[in-house]
Structures are given as structure tokens and as C-alpha cells.
Amino acid sequence: MAVAALEQEILSLRKRRQLYSLMGLLLVVAVLISGYSKSNEMNSGGFLQGLSKFFDYPGEIVLEAWEAGPAFFGLIVKFIPAMLETLNIAGVATLLGGAMAVVLAMASTRNVDSWGPLIPLVRRMMDIMRAFPELIIALFLIFVLGSSPVPAMIAVAFHTAGALGKLFSEVNENIDRKPIEGLSACGASWLQRIRFAVMPQVAPNYLSYFLLRLEINVRASAILGFVGAGGIGQELRRTIGWGKGAGDETAAIFVLLFVTIMLIDQLSSYLRGKLVGAGRAH
Amino acid sequence: MAIDTLNEPVFDPQTVYQTVRKRAWVTIGVPLAILFYLVYTWFAFGVPDLLSRAQPERAAILATDSVAYKIHVTKLLRRDIMEVAIEGERRATYDAENLPDWVEVNGTDAFVDLGKGYEVQITGKVMEFSVPDYGVIKVTATNNGVNTELPPGPVPDWILDNPKKFDARPTLDRRVQVTKTKIEVHNYFGGWENFWFPFHSELYGMSFSQLWALALSNERLDPSQSNMSLIMHEFLENPDWQHGEIFTALFETIMMAVLGTLTAAIFGLPLAFLAARNFTPSKILRFGTRRLFDFLRGIDMLIWSLIFIRAFGLGPLTGALAIAFTDTGSLGKLFSEALENIDNKQVEGVRATGASQIQRYRFGVIPQILPVFVSQVLYYLESNTRSATVIGALGAGGIGLMLVETMKTSRDWENTSYIIVLTIVVVIAMDQTSGWLRRRLIEGK
Numbered sequence: 001m002a003v004a005a006l007e008q009e010i011l012s013l014r015k016r017r018q019l020y021s022l023m024g025l026l027l028v029v030a031v032l033i034s035g036y037s038k039s040n041e042m043n044s045g046g047f048l049q050g051l052s053k054f055f056d057y058p059g060e061i062v063l064e065a066w067e068a069g070p071a072f073f074g075l076i077v078k079f080i081p082a083m084l085e086t087l088n089i090a091g092v093a094t095l096l097g098g099a100m101a102v103v104l105a106m107a108s109t110r111n112v113d114s115w116g117p118l119i120p121l122v123r124r125m126m127d128i129m130r131a132f133p134e135l136i137i138a139l140f141l142i143f144v145l146g147s148s149p150v151p152a153m154i155a156v157a158f159h160t161a162g163a164l165g166k167l168f169s170e171v172n173e174n175i176d177r178k179p180i181e182g183l184s185a186c187g188a189s190w191l192q193r194i195r196f197a198v199m200p201q202v203a204p205n206y207l208s209y210f211l212l213r214l215e216i217n218v219r220a221s222a223i224l225g226f227v228g229a230g231g232i233g234q235e236l237r238r239t240i241g242w243g244k245g246a247g248d249e250t251a252a253i254f255v256l257l258f259v260t261i262m263l264i265d266q267l268s269s270y271l272r273g274k275l276v277g278a279g280r281a282h
Numbered sequence: 283m284a285i286d287t288l289n290e291p292v293f294d295p296q297t298v299y300q301t302v303r304k305r306a307w308v309t310i311g312v313p314l315a316i317l318f319y320l321v322y323t324w325f326a327f328g329v330p331d332l333l334s335r336a337q338p339e340r341a342a343i344l345a346t347d348s349v350a351y352k353i354h355v356t357k358l359l360r361r362d363i364m365e366v367a368i369e370g371e372r373r374a375t376y377d378a379e380n381l382p383d384w385v386e387v388n389g390t391d392a393f394v395d396l397g398k399g400y401e402v403q404i405t406g407k408v409m410e411f412s413v414p415d416y417g418v419i420k421v422t423a424t425n426n427g428v429n430t431e432l433p434p435g436p437v438p439d440w441i442l443d444n445p446k447k448f449d450a451r452p453t454l455d456r457r458v459q460v461t462k463t464k465i466e467v468h469n470y471f472g473g474w475e476n477f478w479f480p481f482h483s484e485l486y487g488m489s490f491s492q493l494w495a496l497a498l499s500n501e502r503l504d505p506s507q508s509n510m511s512l513i514m515h516e517f518l519e520n521p522d523w524q525h526g527e528i529f530t531a532l533f534e535t536i537m538m539a540v541l542g543t544l545t546a547a548i549f550g551l552p553l554a555f556l557a558a559r560n561f562t563p564s565k566i567l568r569f570g571t572r573r574l575f576d577f578l579r580g581i582d583m584l585i586w587s588l589i590f591i592r593a594f595g596l597g598p599l600t601g602a603l604a605i606a607f608t609d610t611g612s613l614g615k616l617f618s619e620a621l622e623n624i625d626n627k628q629v630e631g632v633r634a635t636g637a638s639q640i641q642r643y644r645f646g647v648i649p650q651i652l653p654v655f656v657s658q659v660l661y662y663l664e665s666n667t668r669s670a671t672v673i674g675a676l677g678a679g680g681i682g683l684m685l686v687e688t689m690k691t692s693r694d695w696e697n698t699s700y701i702i703v704l705t706i707v708v709v710i711a712m713d714q715t716s717g718w719l720r721r722r723l724i725e726g727k
Binding site: 028031032035036038039040042043044046047050051053054056057058085088091092095127128130131132133134135136139140143144145146148149150153219220222223224226227233236240254257258261262265 | 316319320323326327328329332335336337338340341344534537538540541544545548576579580581582583584585588589590592593594595596597598599600602668671672675676682685686689702705706709710713
């Protein structure tokens with residue numbers, strides 16, 4: 001009898017679970033369908049008309065690139081300085097943001113003896129820094145400082161500090177406290193404990209996250225260039241603005257951007273694999 | 283073990299020297315390299331030049347303008363009329379009976395009291411501006427410019443005086459301008475003007491409780507619609523603030539992020555099975571799928587959005603597809619890594635019960651990767667809300683494009699700051715929602 005009641009209960013629980021899953025699934029499907037039909041309406045060109053034109057633009061620039069012949073490689077070389085500028089934006093932003101993130105992380109984790117009252121404060125600060133869209137900071141600084149790579153760099157660095165700070169403080173939470181205790185027993189100051197007990201434990205993970213962020217930041221810097229922050233994005237905006245005739249230059253930039261991003265991705269995932277073993281930072 | 287260590291020397295000097303030397307190189311070399319790189323970029327970015335060209339006063343203007351508004355007292359000399367209007371806009375002009383109390387208009391002449399002893403008298407084509415601790419500035423508009431009579435002594439730097447135009451701004455919130463066609467006095471006030479309702483709306487200046495009473499009352503202000511819908515209409519259609527359009531744009535941006543991420547997740551999951559070593563024995567298929575992921579990711583959102591803008595024009599669909607294409611690559615890669623790391627024991631257990639292939643996937647594999655799936659999708663949703671604003675600025679529409687456009691016109695900074703505040707609120711809200719969902723679904727809290 002008791003077994004039958006138990007079975008009954010399990011059955012009803014399972015039914016309810018299935019109902020919830022079904023409802024969740026239906027919700028996702030409903031959001032997708034209504035969202036796509038609504039956005040299809042709101043778009044200035046519809047999906048079906050656009051579909052036939054989808055390959056027109058890529059086709060057009062590929063054709064122009066083909067016509068350019070061997071000169072195409074010259075064009076790629078021509079844009080390397082601009083690409084370098086974008087890489088520099090990402091590099092400096094990741095360096096400065098990363099340094100800032102280390103400070104923020106050390107100030108916001110109980111596990112490494114951060115000063116108590118500061119912890120929630122720094123955490124909220126990092127939340128805000130992460131949430132601030134880079135675009136807004138970049139546009140504001142471009143308005144004040146003029147068109148140059150520096151606004152993009154500052155914008156990306158600001159966001160990086162928040163995003164890396166959070167990841168770093170998660171790493172801090174998982175470290176072994178024994179070295180810290182050992183050092184405090186010798187009378188080490190807080191800075192000495194951070195330097196000799198915490199840093200050696202967290203350095204590989206920090207570096208791995210740092211590299212992942214560098215990857216993301218290269219993409220972000222390229223995009224910010226398009227709104228006037230210099231680098232490859234700005235060149236792209238110029239060639240696209242010219243419309244027909246500059247297709248070969250646009251194609252050259254696309255190729256350069258693609259190759260660079262791929263190279264950096266591969267390099268960073270190889271290095272990360274060496275640092276943390278499995279090759280997975282997340 | 284302990285005995286072994288006793289027999290061996292604790293350390294051998296050679297190794298210690300080597301380690302110390304190596305570490306010393308790293309300790310000095312890495313910071314030096316970073317410093318060198320920063321110095322190089324300092325010049326590569328042209329920072330010295332940038333600092334000399336920077337216009338910090340623009341930041342000050344933006345800051346004041348975004349939290350303040352000004353009322354213009356304008357005398358148009360050609361048509362000989364006097365106007366008092368908020369931000370000098372025609373649709374926000376004060377009636378002659380309802381002028382603010384710091385302006386006295388007498389025919390086409392006026393006296394403006396800017397407070398703290400700053401006073402402006404406009405008589406005919408002459409403007410007299412008395413400034414405390416300085417004296418009276420007398421400016422006369424002529425047929426081809428302006429004539430200025432300043433008090434004796436050096437000219438202060440807040441006065442811009444040339445034969446065509448006179449401009450004085452002794453404090454941040456008081457300003458006068460004279461050209462041959464008009465005399466204009468700006469008086470600044472804190473706050474956002476006409477934020478709720480247009481200046482000439484019947485609802486202008488009503489308090490919240492008045493509005494509440496009005497919404498519940500039976501007498502219609504406008505016979506054709508209920509009071510509630512009138513209030514909504516007047517608010518959303520406010521021409522200065524364009525609440526309705528801004529809300530639509532925000533909605534578009536959110537839609538881009540949600541649709542893009544969901545689509546990417548739906549296409550990424552099955553493709554991930556094709557790219558995982560333990561699910562797809564065919565090396566060619568695996569290689570092909572992985573390169574497809576790399577290709578989608580490598581092209582990057584920037585290029586995808588530019589291609590989609592060409593094909594589909596302006597709108598949320600464009601942004602959603604750009605996000606979907608890029609993130610199918612990123613999520614697919616992440617999922618396939620998660621699939622390669624699953625525990626095979628569960629799958630074998632399910633197989634032992636005689637489960638079919640589909641049942642093995644459903645009950646052996648999916649429960650293992652579900653946490654990774656959900657948490658990654660939510661992380662991407664979060665970051666895509668930010669990306670969607672940027673894609674919008676490239677030309678896909680939404681709040682990003684609106685922001686760029688208001689910034690370009692740079693007429694009313696309060697509009698820009700309003701959009702900025704709303705964008706940040708939306709991004710933070712999405713952040714919190716996805717964090718909450720993640721906690722609920724994964725940790726079961």
C-alpha cells in the first residue's frame with residue numbers, strides 16, 4: 001500500500017516537472033516566434049527580401065578584391081599599421097584594466113583578508129563598471145578629447161577592470177588559506193601575505209583570464225574604432241562610406257581583421273591550455 | 283622519505299643560483315617590458331598632442347547642460363519682437379501674461395534680473411549688462427555688427443568681443459549674446475524641463491497626485507479618449523524628450539540581445555555534438571564543424587553586422603542575426619568542450635537499462651551539460667545586451683543609434699544623459715535578472 005502511494009507521488013511529481021519543462025520550452029518558442037515576427041516588422045528591410053540580397057554585398061567586395069589581383073596583398077599590408085593601433089588599444093586597455101582588477105579583487109575577497117567594510121563597496125563598484133556599456137564612455141570621451149585611440153582605450157580598460165575584477169575575486173575565493181596563515185604566523189604584513197601567499201597561487205588563473213580578456217578586447221576595440229576611436233574600425237568606416245569602388249579595400253580589412261582575430265584566439269587558447277592545463281578558462 | 287631527505291643535501295648551490303637568476307630576470311624584465319610598451323603606446327597614440335588639444339570645457343558644458351536647462355529671453359531685432367522661451371524653442375514659448383517673475387517685458391523692451399546683482403536692460407537695440415564687481419557693459423547692435431563699450435580696465439576672459447558678435451558668460455549659469463540680428467539672454471535652472479509633458483499640454487506642471495486624481499476622475503479632458511490614455515499619450519509623445527521613441531529603441535535593443543542569444547544557443551547545441559570527439563567519430567565532420575565555429579567567431583560581430591545591415595536594413599532583426607551568427611560559434615565551441623568533458627558512466631548506466639540512442643542522450647548526456655548550457659547562455663545574454671548597444675551604433679538601430687545621433691547633434695545634452703541613464707539601467711537590470719535566473723536554475727536557491 002505504502003509503495004503504491006509512493007509511486008503515485010513520484011508519478012505526480014514527474015508529471016509536474018514535465019509540465020514545467022514544457023511550459024519553459026513553450027515560453028522560449030513563443031519569445032522566438034513573436035520576437036522574430038515583430039522584429040521583421042520593425043526592420044526597414046524584411047527578412048525575405050533581404051535573404052536574396054544577403055550574398056550581394058560579400059559577393060561585390062569579393063569580386064572587387066579579385067579584380068584587384070596581386071595588388072590586394074599590398075592593400076592588406078597597407079592596413080597593418082591601423083590593425084596594430086587596434087591591437088595596441090586592446091593591449092594597453094587589458095594591461096591597465098588588468099592591473100586595476102588585481103587591486104579591486106584583492107580589496108573585495110574575504111578569503112584574502114580584505115578590509116571588511118570595503119568588500120561590499122568594491123563589489124558594487126565592480127558591478128557598475130561591468131555594466132557600463134563601453135560605447136557610452138567612448139562616445140563621451142571622444143566628444144571631450146577628440147577622435148583618437150585614447151577614448152576607446154580608457155573605455156575598454158574601465159570595463160575590463162570590472163569584468164576581470166569579478167573573475168579574479170572568484171579565483172581568490174578558492175585559494176588555500178594555509179600559506180596565508182603560515183605567513184601571518186611569521187608576522188608578515190598584509191601586502192607581504194598577498195605577494196608571497198596569494199599571488200603564487202592565483203597567478204596562472206589570473207594570466208589565463210587576462211588572455212581571454214585580451215581576445216575579447218581586440219574585438220571590442222575594432223568595433224569602437226567604427227564610432228570614431230581610431231584603428232582598423234575607423235579605416236573600415238571610411239572605406240565602407242565610399243561605397244562602390246572601395247570594395248577591395250573593405251575586403252582587405254575584413255581579411256586582415258579575420259586573420260588577426262583567429263591568430264590571437266589560437267595563441268591565447270594555446271597559452272591558456274599551458275597555464276591551467278585543460279585549456280578551458282571558463 | 284624523511285630519511286632520504288636527511289641523506290641528501292638540502293639544496294645544491296648551483297640550482298639555487300640558477301633559480302634566483304632566472305627569477306631576477308623575470309622580476310626586472312617583465313615590468314620593464316610593460317613599461318617600455320606603455321611608453322611606446324603613449325607616443326603611438328599621440329597622447330601629448332591629445333592632451334594639448336583636449337577640450338575639458340566641453341565636459342563642463344556637457345555636465346551642466348545635462349542637469350540644467352536654460353530659458354532664453356530673445357529680442358529679434360529685424361522683426362522687433364521679444365520672446366521668452368525654454369531653450370529658445372517655439373513650442374515652449376511663454377505667453378505675455380504668464381512670464382517668469384524675473385523678466386519684465388515692456389512692449390519690445392525688457393528688464394531681466396539674473397539674480398545676485400546681475401541685471402540686463404534691453405532698450406531698443408541697446409543692451410546694458412551690469413555685472414557686480416565689474417561694471418556696466420553696454421552693447422549696441424548696428425546694421426553690420428555690434429558696438430561694445432566695456433568698463434575701463436583689462437578685459438576679463440569670460441567676454442568674447444569681436445565686431446560681429448558679443449558673448450559674455452560671467453558665471454556658468456548666466457550668459458548674454460548680441461549679434462546684429464538679435465539680443466539673447468540665457469538664464470540657467472537646474473533640472474530637466476518639460477520632462478513629463480510638453481509645455482503647452484494641459485497636463486503641464488501637474489503634480490503626481492493631481493494626475494492620479496485626473497486619471498481616476500470621470501470627466502474627460504479630451505472627449506475622444508479616457509484621461510488615462512490622454513496622460514499616456516501626452517507623456518509618450520512629448521516632442522522634447524521622445525519618451526515613446528526611446529522606449530521603442532530600448533525594446534529593440536533588448537530584443538536583439540534576447541533573440542540573438544536564444545538563436546545562437548539553439549543552433550549551437552546540436553552543432554556542438556558534431557564537434558565533440560566522443561559523439562562524432564568522423565574526423566572530417568568534426569574538423570569541418572570546428573572550423574565553422576572558428577569562422578563564425580573570427581568574422582566577428584562588427585563584420586557580421588555590417589553585412590546584415592546591407593542585406594536587411596535598419597532594425598532589430600539585423601542586430602539579432604549578427605549576434606546569433608557570432609555567438610553560434612562561441613557557444614558551440616564552449617558546448618562542445620563541455621560535451622567532451624562529460625562523465626561516461628552515466629551514459630553507460632542508461633545504456634545498461636536498454637535505452638535507445640535518443641534516450642541515452644536525453645537522460646545520460648543532457649543533464650550533465652545543462653548547468654553549463656544555462657549558465658553560459660545567461661552570461662552571453664548579459665554581455666550581448668551591451669554588445670547590442672554597440673551594434674546599434676554601427677547602424678543596426680535601437681538605443682545605440684539613438685545615442686550616437688543625439689550626441690552628434692549635441693544640442694540638448696539632457697536628452698543624451700537621459701538616454702545614457704536609461705541604457706545603463708536596462709543593462710544593469712538584464713545583468714541582475716540573468717544573475718538571479720542563474721542562481722535559481724543552477725544552484726537551486
